[in-house]
Amino acid sequence: MTSDMLSPEEYLTRVLAALTPLDPVEVPLERAHGLVLAEDVRSAVPVPPWTNSAMDGYAVRAADVAGAHTAAVTLPVAGDVPAGAAPGPLAAGTAQRIMTGAMLPEGADAVVRVEDTDQPPGAGPLPERVEVRTAVAPGTNVRHAGEDVAVGDLVLARGTVLKATAVSAAAAVGRRAVRAVPRPRVAVVVTGAELAGAGRDPAAGTIPDSNGPLLSGLVAEHGARLTSVARSVDTPAALADALRAAAVDADLIITSGGVSVGAFDPFTALADARGQVNGPSGNRIELATVKVAMQPGKPQGYGAVRTRDGRRVPVIGLPGNPVSVLVSFTTIVAPALARLSGHETGAGLDASGGIGMPTTMARAAVGWRGPLGRRQHVPVRFVAPPEPLPAGAAPEAVWVAPSHRLGSGSHLVASLPAAQALAVVEADVDAVAVGDPVRLLALSAPSGPVQYSIR
Numbered sequence: 001m002t003s004d005m006l007s008p009e010e011y012l013t014r015v016l017a018a019l020t021p022l023d024p025v026e027v028p029l030e031r032a033h034g035l036v037l038a039e040d041v042r043s044a045v046p047v048p049p050w051t052n053s054a055m056d057g058y059a060v061r062a063a064d065v066a067g068a069h070t071a072a073v074t075l076p077v078a079g080d081v082p083a084g085a086a087p088g089p090l091a092a093g094t095a096q097r098i099m100t101g102a103m104l105p106e107g108a109d110a111v112v113r114v115e116d117t118d119q120p121p122g123a124g125p126l127p128e129r130v131e132v133r134t135a136v137a138p139g140t141n142v143r144h145a146g147e148d149v150a151v152g153d154l155v156l157a158r159g160t161v162l163k164a165t166a167v168s169a170a171a172a173v174g175r176r177a178v179r180a181v182p183r184p185r186v187a188v189v190v191t192g193a194e195l196a197g198a199g200r201d202p203a204a205g206t207i208p209d210s211n212g213p214l215l216s217g218l219v220a221e222h223g224a225r226l227t228s229v230a231r232s233v234d235t236p237a238a239l240a241d242a243l244r245a246a247a248v249d250a251d252l253i254i255t256s257g258g259v260s261v262g263a264f265d266p267f268t269a270l271a272d273a274r275g276q277v278n279g280p281s282g283n284r285i286e287l288a289t290v291k292v293a294m295q296p297g298k299p300q301g302y303g304a305v306r307t308r309d310g311r312r313v314p315v316i317g318l319p320g321n322p323v324s325v326l327v328s329f330t331t332i333v334a335p336a337l338a339r340l341s342g343h344e345t346g347a348g349l350d351a352s353g354g355i356g357m358p359t360t361m362a363r364a365a366v367g368w369r370g371p372l373g374r375r376q377h378v379p380v381r382f383v384a385p386p387e388p389l390p391a392g393a394a395p396e397a398v399w400v401a402p403s404h405r406l407g408s409g410s411h412l413v414a415s416l417p418a419a420q421a422l423a424v425v426e427a428d429v430d431a432v433a434v435g436d437p438v439r440l441l442a443l444s445a446p447s448g449p450v451q452y453s454i455r
């Protein structure tokens, strides 16, 4: 690795060092999905809260129907217990019709399924009597109060990611709200004098902005809240204005483009200007550019905007090439968002390329070349095993091939949707042969829809 390049881990460490998790807030359960819990949640109530029926049928005393294993036992039906009702006690020698989840009457200790009686299943008037055709042991089809969790039990530990199951558990134990780390607010600024709005007829020299939609969607797919998307032309003053505007309602700003060594690269120019493009006092912009030993994604930028109200809003500047954006987002921005969101991110900082993420191993179904000295991330798709199978390779392995014949070319935007993962090739490997193991990084999964307008 040449000395002027940072390893991806060194760069990520630098980016993460400037970030702290956002302050926890009280969040109603309706808005808590996906957040990281900032408190232990203990059960305020037993779950289930009261003993109830696991089946649609008849609540009985088991002793009253003990004879049913030889001959059917007929009991008078003294009442109906639909879900939501609080039943009266069950008199000895009687049954009450009961529905799944409804409260077991005091005195009852078992439920006979409707299928095990003479009554037809489904809707119908309350019968006067029921013929029980199967004996039941005490406790049959009964769910006891507190058998899931008891009052005071730890249900969710601080640091838990509030997936659907966790929010559901919080609701079940009596919570309306939880303390959680809020969703980071993210502003996107794309730079480039060549960028035009969407449409089929861009003027000569211009291209449709595809990083705006890419970054906006990735922000949503990583559980953050998109606050604005802005396009800036290639002057440091225009970028400075866009960054100041973006910082107003953001916890993180992500930019694309202008971080390299071109004559008109605004991020680089703003970094080099070192404060010479200060806005009104107290609104400083501090940026730096670095080279990172990865391909794509070598030129990178980072820094911060100081807002007038004294907040320090971090900036992560990605290179403009669209594949570089996807790779840099996956390996650098995703862990940054994870840190802001309160996820544990320390442990994932290894040399695998799986920065803060689980990785899986696959085998290369075709060979390709890598750039020696930079960790390569190749968009790949899952394919059938090659024929013939390379010696020693198990056919049940996961096999991948680059999703485009030009491999990790950083400009291959329109073929990116074919990628199902990123294959990681370490910096000291200059060629991947058929059958070689490669590490896979997962791409984010779709989440709720994202909508925005350009400002």
Ligand SMILES: Nc1nc2c(c(=O)[nH]1)N[C@H]1C(S)=C(S)[C@@H](COP(=O)(O)OP(=O)(O)OC[C@H]3O[C@@H](n4cnc5c(N)ncnc54)[C@H](O)[C@@H]3O)O[C@H]1N2
Residues within 6 Å of the ligand: 190, 191, 192, 194, 195, 207, 208, 209, 210, 211, 212, 256, 257, 258, 259, 260, 261, 262, 265, 296, 297, 298, 299, 318, 319, 320, 321, 322, 324, 410, 411
């Ligand atoms: N002399 C050198 N030139 C370059 C080097 C180098 O080391 N020396 N590095 C190359 C690498 S690697 C990359 S990556 C790019 C990164 O450059 P920038 O971050 O300054 O990006 P731009 O020049 O602004 O754009 C690069 C490319 O991406 C297209 N682009 C930019 N924004 C968008 C957008 N919003 N939507 C769609 N496409 C976008 C832009 O048109 C360019 O084609 O520098 C290399 N050069």
Ligand code: MOO
Residues within 6 Å of the ligand: 294, 295, 296, 297, 298, 299, 319, 321, 324, 410, 411
């Ligand atoms: O490193 Mo650049 O990101 O290849 O295109």
